[in-house]
Amino acid sequence: MLILSSSFKVIPYKLLHNWIPTNYVELDEIKSFYSMELLENHIEEESSVISPNSLKNSNDIRLGGVDRKGYHISENTIANRKAMLKKVKVNSIIYNPFRINQGSIGIRRAEHLPKYVTGAYGVFSCKETLLPEYLILVLKSKPYISQISYMMSNNARPRLNFNALQALHVPVPNINIQKQIIASFNSKMNKIDKLRALIDDSKNKIENLILEFLDLDSSDFTGHQEAFSVIKYRDLRIWSVPQLRKIMNAENIFYTKKFPLVKLSELVECNPSFRYSPSTIEVPYVPLKSIEGETGEISYEHTISWKQSRNYVKFREGDLLLPKISPSLENNKITMAQQMDHEVALGSRDLYVLRVISDETVIPIYLLYLFRSQQFRNIIQLFYHGSTGGYKRLSKELLLNIKIPLPSIKVQLELLDKLTKIQKRIKELLLEIKKIYRIAVNEFDRELYT
Numbered sequence: 001m002l003i004l005s006s007s008f009k010v011i012p013y014k015l016l017h018n019w020i021p022t023n024y025v026e027l028d029e030i031k032s033f034y035s036m037e038l039l040e041n042h043i044e045e046e047s048s049v050i051s052p053n054s055l056k057n058s059n060d061i062r063l064g065g066v067d068r069k070g071y072h073i074s075e076n077t078i079a080n081r082k083a084m085l086k087k088v089k090v091n092s093i094i095y096n097p098f099r100i101n102q103g104s105i106g107i108r109r110a111e112h113l114p115k116y117v118t119g120a121y122g123v124f125s126c127k128e129t130l131l132p133e134y135l136i137l138v139l140k141s142k143p144y145i146s147q148i149s150y151m152m153s154n155n156a157r158p159r160l161n162f163n164a165l166q167a168l169h170v171p172v173p174n175i176n177i178q179k180q181i182i183a184s185f186n187s188k189m190n191k192i193d194k195l196r197a198l199i200d201d202s203k204n205k206i207e208n209l210i211l212e213f214l215d216l217d218s219s220d221f222t223g224h225q226e227a228f229s230v231i232k233y234r235d236l237r238i239w240s241v242p243q244l245r246k247i248m249n250a251e252n253i254f255y256t257k258k259f260p261l262v263k264l265s266e267l268v269e270c271n272p273s274f275r276y277s278p279s280t281i282e283v284p285y286v287p288l289k290s291i292e293g294e295t296g297e298i299s300y301e302h303t304i305s306w307k308q309s310r311n312y313v314k315f316r317e318g319d320l321l322l323p324k325i326s327p328s329l330e331n332n333k334i335t336m337a338q339q340m341d342h343e344v345a346l347g348s349r350d351l352y353v354l355r356v357i358s359d360e361t362v363i364p365i366y367l368l369y370l371f372r373s374q375q376f377r378n379i380i381q382l383f384y385h386g387s388t389g390g391y392k393r394l395s396k397e398l399l400l401n402i403k404i405p406l407p408s409i410k411v412q413l414e415l416l417d418k419l420t421k422i423q424k425r426i427k428e429l430l431l432e433i434k435k436i437y438r439i440a441v442n443e444f445d446r447e448l449y450t
Helices: 022-027 132-139 142-152 162-166 175-214 241-250 306-311 326-330 364-371 374-383 396-401 409-448
Strands: 002-004 009-011 036-038 043-045 062-067 070-077 085-087 093-095 105-107 116-118 122-126 169-171 261-263 268-270 282-286 303-305 313-315 320-323 345-347 351-356 385-388 391-393 403-405
Touching: 043 162, 062 093, 062 105, 093 132, 105 132, 122 132, 122 162, 132 142, 132 169, 132 175, 142 409, 175 364, 175 374, 175 409, 241 374, 268 396, 282 306, 303 306, 306 345, 313 351, 320 326, 320 364, 326 374, 326 391, 351 364, 364 374, 364 409
Parallel strands: 062 116, 070 105, 282 345
Antiparallel strands: 002 009, 036 169, 043 122, 062 070, 085 116, 093 105, 093 122, 261 403, 268 351, 282 303, 313 345, 320 351, 385 391
């Protein structure tokens, strides 16, 4: 066993995680109005594994998984899997040991049909003294996210195994108080759900307005190919018939007979080069995580030395940023650089920078609305190819070959006036959601922590 001085705390040998005493000293920083008790006494690990070969109809059995939103159905089935699985009981808690510090933890409910997760997930159940909903709120609270992140950072590959998890001390009020805390928090979440529904309705209005205003044909975009299509040699990197067919099909994502269609390559420069002598050594740096998918807003909190600029894409005010890799495209991390404090910024190399050649022909924010539309993101998924770090990617050739409906500037402004009013309402609703969530978190923290 390990005996820690000052508070003279005894840690059982079986709970020692990587023999790092600071993990256990730091736990004492969390103080609560309620009894701080060892989590081991309130949870039970579900560690038994099952071979996929032992299950019938494996092609029809979907896997479960967890992310920040909780337990969900994975796109993958257990067919042809060699790794062992874990069976998850109703009301058991599942967590990703590599991402629990980012909130990847959830509960399997009766309505969640996937009973199995990969063996890498941690699975456990709560005893009668602890409600699983309450424990998840605790583990997702800021003090425990910080504590868990600290414990994970001591590993070569950051992770939190079950022994380390059950070594945590958590506040354990009686069951009735736990129920009150859950009810209070969930009442705020219900308000947020109603606001989310209004946001979804507003997003649908934007989508329908774009489709109707431009008279876009989303039924069969592959049926509008020209009999003879010319692709410039300099734009080709992949000499394969399937890829050429993809390029030709993708050009009609925004097909319409109402307005002239112009290839994107004639409207923008992609990853343009420009000379810049910085007045400061440090300039803003925008990784993909700094682009907020829901609103397209950019956080300029990170900076980097201009001396490293050759390793990144360069952009300035008014440039469009569009990700190359599939997850970021699907999460709508498509944006336009606005309200920059610097003349130039650097971005991830997984971004395309699109700069409008002439704003007398096309308004940048008009293109932004097209690229952030569900029409674009749904169809473009069909044309990813290859992989970069395990992700599918969007080729530059395909992107620049897309034909854009090009109304007059006056008509573009008319459409943008309607779209921006709806977008303003979405931002107001999002601010209200943040306010309610902040209240819910603050009330929870005040109830539990001194």
